[in-house]
Amino acid sequence: MSLDVRQQLLNYSLSRRHLSLPPEHLASLYEVCTQFVGSPSNFGQLDKIEQNSVLLLQLQLSLLTCHDIEAKAILEKLTDLVNDDRLVSSESQWLIYWRSVYLQCQSENGNIEKGDLPTDPIFEYLNQASAKFIKDSNRRIGTSLGATGDPARLRSPEDLYMLKKRKAALFSYGKDNRKYAEKLLELIDLRPLDLENWCELAEVYLASGELEKCHCCYLEVLIGVPFAYNIWARLGEVCLLLDRVARDGGNGKKGSSRDSGEQLKNAVRHFSRSIELCDMYARGWSGLYVALKRLLVTGEKVGEAYSQLQDIAERKLRQMVLEKQTNESEITNIKWILERET
Amino acid sequence: MVSVPDLLLDPSIKLWVLLPISIVMVLVGVLRTYISMLLEPSPKLQDRKLIREQQHLTRLRNYCNNRHVITYSEEHTSKQGYFVVEYSGDKYLSQKPSTDPRQQPNPFTDAGASDMMMQTMKASFANWVPQSVIMWWVNFFFKGYIIMKLPFDVTANFKSMLQTSVNTPDLDTSYVSSVSWYFVNLLGLKSVYALIFDDNDVVNKLMAQQQQPAIQPQLAGAGPTAQQMFRSQLETLRIAPFQSCVTGSTDRLLKKYANN
Numbered sequence: 001m002s003l004d005v006r007q008q009l010l011n012y013s014l015s016r017r018h019l020s021l022p023p024e025h026l027a028s029l030y031e032v033c034t035q036f037v038g039s040p041s042n043f044g045q046l047d048k049i050e051q052n053s054v055l056l057l058q059l060q061l062s063l064l065t066c067h068d069i070e071a072k073a074i075l076e077k078l079t080d081l082v083n084d085d086r087l088v089s090s091e092s093q094w095l096i097y098w099r100s101v102y103l104q105c106q107s108e109n110g111n112i113e114k115g116d117l118p119t120d121p122i123f124e125y126l127n128q129a130s131a132k133f134i135k136d137s138n139r140r141i142g143t144s145l146g147a148t149g150d151p152a153r154l155r156s157p158e159d160l161y162m163l164k165k166r167k168a169a170l171f172s173y174g175k176d177n178r179k180y181a182e183k184l185l186e187l188i189d190l191r192p193l194d195l196e197n198w199c200e201l202a203e204v205y206l207a208s209g210e211l212e213k214c215h216c217c218y219l220e221v222l223i224g225v226p227f228a229y230n231i232w233a234r235l236g237e238v239c240l241l242l243d244r245v246a247r248d249g250g251n252g253k254k255g256s257s258r259d260s261g262e263q264l265k266n267a268v269r270h271f272s273r274s275i276e277l278c279d280m281y282a283r284g285w286s287g288l289y290v291a292l293k294r295l296l297v298t299g300e301k302v303g304e305a306y307s308q309l310q311d312i313a314e315r316k317l318r319q320m321v322l323e324k325q326t327n328e329s330e331i332t333n334i335k336w337i338l339e340r341e342t
Numbered sequence: 343m344v345s346v347p348d349l350l351l352d353p354s355i356k357l358w359v360l361l362p363i364s365i366v367m368v369l370v371g372v373l374r375t376y377i378s379m380l381l382e383p384s385p386k387l388q389d390r391k392l393i394r395e396q397q398h399l400t401r402l403r404n405y406c407n408n409r410h411v412i413t414y415s416e417e418h419t420s421k422q423g424y425f426v427v428e429y430s431g432d433k434y435l436s437q438k439p440s441t442d443p444r445q446q447p448n449p450f451t452d453a454g455a456s457d458m459m460m461q462t463m464k465a466s467f468a469n470w471v472p473q474s475v476i477m478w479w480v481n482f483f484f485k486g487y488i489i490m491k492l493p494f495d496v497t498a499n500f501k502s503m504l505q506t507s508v509n510t511p512d513l514d515t516s517y518v519s520s521v522s523w524y525f526v527n528l529l530g531l532k533s534v535y536a537l538i539f540d541d542n543d544v545v546n547k548l549m550a551q552q553q554q555p556a557i558q559p560q561l562a563g564a565g566p567t568a569q570q571m572f573r574s575q576l577e578t579l580r581i582a583p584f585q586s587c588v589t590g591s592t593d594r595l596l597k598k599y600a601n602n
Contacts, residue, residue, distance in 0.1 A: 137386075137387055141386075155387045155389075158390060159387050159388070159389070159390045160387070161390065161393075189394070190390060190393075190394050190397075191393065191394070191397050192397050192398055192401040193397045193400055193401060193404075219411065219412065222408070222411040223401075223404050223405050223408045223409075223411060224401075224404055224408075226408040226410070226411050226587075266413060268592055269413065269588040269589070269591050269592060270588060270591075272588075272591040272592045272594070272595045273587065273588050273591040275595060276591055276594060276595055276598075305592065305593065305596050306592075308596060308600065309592060309595065309596050309599075312595075312596070312599045312600075316599075
């Protein structure tokens with residue numbers, strides 16, 4: 001039994017599935033995690049890397065469930081563990097990152113109702129900590145054998161990518177999307193393979209109505225991970241929006257270079273690809289159903305295949321609802337789509 | 343008829359030669375492990391320019407491999423054009439190329455390579471110095487000693503392995519000399535270390551360190567430069583044919599579900 005709990009916690013830590021759990025599940029997971037860490041016979045048997053993962057999971061859960069005092073204690077435990085084992089150097093970027101997250105949660109406590117997060121103290125902490133970290137690191141490099149007098153080996157705070165990313169993320173709390181997009185583009189220029197940045201940038205463009213740019217960003221993600229079925233479906237959703245903009249004449253904005261029918265066909269293709277990769281993905285089937293419905297309503301010249309596919313999609317969605325093949329919130333969404341589009 | 347052994351070994355040899363060699367070998371192995379742990383480099387911050395260069399190169403390579411995710415041929419052409427413009431220059435190179443194409447970079451000015459060389463040298467010292475010292479110790483004090491008789495017979499092929507430094511061609515192969523005992527210990531103490539360390543990683547590292555020479559780092563200027571790799575990827579991209587994977591996705595899906 002305890003082996004199962006261990007594996008479950010490590011799985012959560014690896015997949016980060018806990019970040020999207022509903023509050024009641026989070027609370028029970030927090031209890032399980034706390035009990036596991038509190039039992040020396042379970043926690044003591046893990047190796048250092050696993051202990052690190054489980055403690056990090058516990059830290060995130062305690063922050064998500066508003067256990068601030070416990071979070072502080074866990075952070076101290078993590079610091080001890082990291083320092084003790086030289087997993088990373090004693091002043092690690094990683095620890096600075098999590099301390100700043102803790103600091104942010106503290107700032108949010110008083111200001112969440114105002115809808116405004118004072119990011120200045122967090123920036124200040126990050127800048128000070130990075131400067132100290134770099135100073136220590138450069139001192140070590142300077143005093144190491146064979147490295148003295150070589151300025152090419154010295155580092156600057158710009159080299160701390162993790163903290164740079166953290167600072168960029170703080171711009172998401174501001175009202176200036178353009179500034180946030182600029183920061184994300186800087187990160188992308190440094191590490192184009194960090195697909196998280198591309199996804200985030202796509203969402204920023206989507207929020208500001210720049211759909212073509214959003215489409216390009218998601219394509220970049222697919223170039224990195226061509227089998228990401230959820231991104232294929234997301235791309236389909238962007239195509240649905242592009243179609244809406246093209247049909248509305250863009251409300252004064254420049255929408256897509258392609259006409260409405262073509263965007264709908266594109267959406268159908270993307271949703272089909274998503275389902276091809278994962279045939280149990282409810283969002284893919286729902287998108288396919290909506291795209292086909294709209295395409296057939298527009299009177300666009302399409303083959304018999306499209307109407308057949310629409311029947312298949314509808315049948316599949318009804319089956320998902322009937323047999324409860326997906327989670328509760330997805331089932332509610334599917335029901336809403338089926339009612340609305342019928 | 344009573345069988346008489348070829349040689350009579352003094353029982354105190356066991357106590358004063360066999361046992362000390364074995365104990366010293368085990369202790370030195372343990373000491374060497376801890377020394378090499380101390381000499382392990384602490385994680386260093388990587389150079390952001392180098393990472394940027396490598397990541398952009400991989401991005402280009404990824405596009406060459408996964409270009410099928412693009413839907414339209416014209417999109418692919420414009421993307422191709424973008425990559426050619428972006429990656430033809432030296433914008434993403436960590437080091438600006440020299441103006442003289444014949445000039446080779448000096449391997450001793452490369453910080454990464456000299457770090458690796460220093461590391462390799464330290465690891466080699468930590469490995470070879472104790473080994474040489476014990477070898478000298480065994481040779482100096484116990485050269486020519488026969489220290490034990492194996493409780494089983496072995497073929498004559500083992501003679502060179504078990505009777506190093508004993509120049510008696512007719513001696514039974516099951517007698518083991520002190521220097522050979524040193525070699526047997528050097529290569530065969532894995533299970534003893536496993537008992538002491540209780541950690542397979544450390545044991546495997548120790549055995550690998552004892553048995554293999556360290557890998558030499560690649561010196562600067564030895565392989566193709568980043569600029570050459572960018573150019574070669576761009577060439578591949580220019581001639582690569584385009585076919586989208588989404589073109590027939592609807593038909594494929596219909597075919598799959600039509601019969602269900």
